[in-house]
Amino acid sequence: MAPPLLLRALSLLFLLPLVVDGSVLGRKAAAGGRVGREIESYAVIFDAGSTGSRVHVFRFDENMDLLYLGDDIELFVQVKPGLSSYADDPQKAANSLIPLLEEAEGVVPEELQPTTPVRLGATAGLRNLGEEKSEEILQAVRDLFQNNSLFEYKSEWITVLEGYQEGSYLWVAMNYLLGNLGNRYSDTVGVVDLGGGSVQMAYALSEQAAANAPNISIGGDPYVTKQLLNETNYYLYAYSYLNYGLLAARAGILEAADEPYNYCMLGGYTGSYEYNGEVYNASASPSGSSYSKCRTETIKVLKINETCAYEDCTFGGVWSGGGGDGQKNLYVASFFYDRAAQVGFIDSEKPNALVTPSDFEEATKMACKLSLEEANVTYPNVAEEDLPYICMDLVYEYTLLVDGFGLEPSQEIILVTKVEYGDSYVGAAWPLGSAIEVVSSQSTQSLAMKNLRRLWLQQ
Numbered sequence: 001m002a003p004p005l006l007l008r009a010l011s012l013l014f015l016l017p018l019v020v021d022g023s024v025l026g027r028k029a030a031a032g033g034r035v036g037r038e039i040e041s042y043a044v045i046f047d048a049g050s051t052g053s054r055v056h057v058f059r060f061d062e063n064m065d066l067l068y069l070g071d072d073i074e075l076f077v078q079v080k081p082g083l084s085s086y087a088d089d090p091q092k093a094a095n096s097l098i099p100l101l102e103e104a105e106g107v108v109p110e111e112l113q114p115t116t117p118v119r120l121g122a123t124a125g126l127r128n129l130g131e132e133k134s135e136e137i138l139q140a141v142r143d144l145f146q147n148n149s150l151f152e153y154k155s156e157w158i159t160v161l162e163g164y165q166e167g168s169y170l171w172v173a174m175n176y177l178l179g180n181l182g183n184r185y186s187d188t189v190g191v192v193d194l195g196g197g198s199v200q201m202a203y204a205l206s207e208q209a210a211a212n213a214p215n216i217s218i219g220g221d222p223y224v225t226k227q228l229l230n231e232t233n234y235y236l237y238a239y240s241y242l243n244y245g246l247l248a249a250r251a252g253i254l255e256a257a258d259e260p261y262n263y264c265m266l267g268g269y270t271g272s273y274e275y276n277g278e279v280y281n282a283s284a285s286p287s288g289s290s291y292s293k294c295r296t297e298t299i300k301v302l303k304i305n306e307t308c309a310y311e312d313c314t315f316g317g318v319w320s321g322g323g324g325d326g327q328k329n330l331y332v333a334s335f336f337y338d339r340a341a342q343v344g345f346i347d348s349e350k351p352n353a354l355v356t357p358s359d360f361e362e363a364t365k366m367a368c369k370l371s372l373e374e375a376n377v378t379y380p381n382v383a384e385e386d387l388p389y390i391c392m393d394l395v396y397e398y399t400l401l402v403d404g405f406g407l408e409p410s411q412e413i414i415l416v417t418k419v420e421y422g423d424s425y426v427g428a429a430w431p432l433g434s435a436i437e438v439v440s441s442q443s444t445q446s447l448a449m450k451n452l453r454r455l456w457l458q459q
């Protein structure tokens with residue numbers, strides 16, 4: 001028997017994420033200890049990467065500006081290893097997310113949880129596992145979210161991201177944080193994101209360039225999508241190069257070596273490298289690492305000269321997007337920032353730094369002269385397991401920028417890990433873009449959602 005109408009109406013009211021002048025219907029005082037906020041909206045985004053799983057929680061006001069969650073502007077928590085490490089145990093994979101789910105539940109007020117979307121985007125790690133295994137893991141995650149949490153859940157929100165989506169979300173996040181959404185395309189910034197498994201490039205094109213773009217990439221994704229953001233149309237070029245992330249590239253470089261040794265490995269190292277279930281001999285040459293020999297190997301792996309059907313290409317036969325003003329300011333994130341900070345050519349206390357590819361080359365030449373033992377003293381901030389690969393990683397990053405993406409060695413780029421936002425800093429990563437999309441598209445029939453600005457309209 002259905003509950004009496006009044007009861008149903010009351011319970012519906014209780015679920016409304018409506019906060020009016022600090023008093024919540026059915027509960028007093030606004031979430032997070034803040035009063036005076038009229039409407040707020042949360043999003044919980046899981047980033048299931050190849051090296052670990054992370055959860056981000058964001059809180060938006062009615063203008064789609066970010067609000068504090070307690071002391072911080074976002075909740076960010078991670079666990080290692082990533083879902084793909086549990087390839088043969090989907091339940092264990094899903095369970096690895098429980099601590100993250102609990103953290104998220106701890107910051108979203110309970111009465112808002114049923115209207116707070118929870119999304120999971122898996123990237124290169126699961127892409128590499130293949131359709132069947134990754135789908136089993138995603139299904140276990142869907143069951144977990146559906147059975148064990150109050151968050152608003154849809155099965156299509158738990159997916160392997162398409163490569164271009166990862167790039168587009170980061171582009172949206174970066175330009176949102178910089179206050180660029182609503183500007184002309186030429187006043188937005190381009191992004192490069194070097195993950196473990198893949199590397200992404202995204203930037204806005206002119207309408208004319210977009211009209212002449214090839215429509216479908218080799219992987220079957222669109223190269224260019226039209227996006228309506230803050231009432232402005234953008235033609236967004238985005239591409240993700242699978243297996244060209246930093247950790248994947250190590251495997252490629254080790255595999256490609258013609259000689260019994262790899263000249264990218266620091267002298268004194270003997271051992272092997274494991275990536276994606278394969279084991280590679282990673283022992284150094286008796287003469288140690290060599291910058292020039294390592295460069296030659298790395299250029300081969302990048303497939304610079306792969307036949308390409310277009311006039312402007314990067315590597316591996318991929319269309320470059322043609323360049324243009326949307327790419328003149330490049331924000332370069334993830335492992336580019338990390339390695340530069342770890343070897344100390346940028347200040348790791350600062351969230352971003354203006355550099356050129358030549359700075360990478362200089363640091364690289366220095367690193368490749370060292371033995372493992374010397375590097376251990378020179379680079380106290382490089383993790384022990386990364387140390388033997390420090391010449392290889394830096395050579396790869398320099399080669400990717402200059403030979404892969406075709407940047408001039410003297411072009412200024414901004415290495416970024418966080419972006420200043422109000423009196424706070426927000427991590428430069430794709431989940432914020434995903435949060436903006438899902439909150440903007442929410443169809444929840446609540447008053448709050450109707451009043452929320454739709455920053456990102458799908459067409």
Ligand SMILES: *[C@@H]1O[C@H](CO)[C@@H](O)[C@H](O)[C@H]1NC(C)=O
Pocket residue numbers: 143144146147
């Ligand atoms: C979770 O829900 C799914 C379907 O919604 C069901 O098949 C599964 O048995 C449930 N798991 C648990 C542990 O309750």
Ligand SMILES: *[C@@H]1O[C@H](CO)[C@@H](O)[C@H](O)[C@H]1NC(C)=O
Pocket residue numbers: 063064065176179180181182230455
């Ligand atoms: C949208 O654009 C307007 C100006 O056109 C700007 O004031 C506002 O901050 C932008 N909103 C966001 C969330 O970027």
Ligand SMILES: *[C@@H]1O[C@H](CO)[C@@H](O)[C@H](O)[C@H]1NC(C)=O
Pocket residue numbers: 215216
């Ligand atoms: C792709 O572009 C070509 C040439 O512009 C056009 O003829 C073709 O119809 C397009 N294909 C799709 C699927 O849009």
Ligand SMILES: *[C@@H]1O[C@H](CO)[C@@H](O)[C@H](O)[C@H]1NC(C)=O
Pocket residue numbers: 260261281282283
């Ligand atoms: C790895 O390579 C080194 C150098 O060529 C060689 O001495 C060693 O036996 C190799 N190890 C394995 C496990 O193949």
Ligand SMILES: *[C@@H]1O[C@H](CO)[C@@H](O)[C@H](O)[C@H]1NC(C)=O
Pocket residue numbers: 299300304305
């Ligand atoms: C690629 O082609 C250019 C021009 O033909 C040539 O100079 C270069 O050596 C080639 N690079 C590789 C890695 O084959």
Ligand SMILES: *[C@@H]1O[C@H](CO)[C@@H](O)[C@H](O)[C@H]1NC(C)=O
Pocket residue numbers: 372373376384387
């Ligand atoms: C690096 O130095 C630390 C002590 O400072 C030592 O414990 C560690 O084994 C060294 N690692 C290598 C690879 O030499």
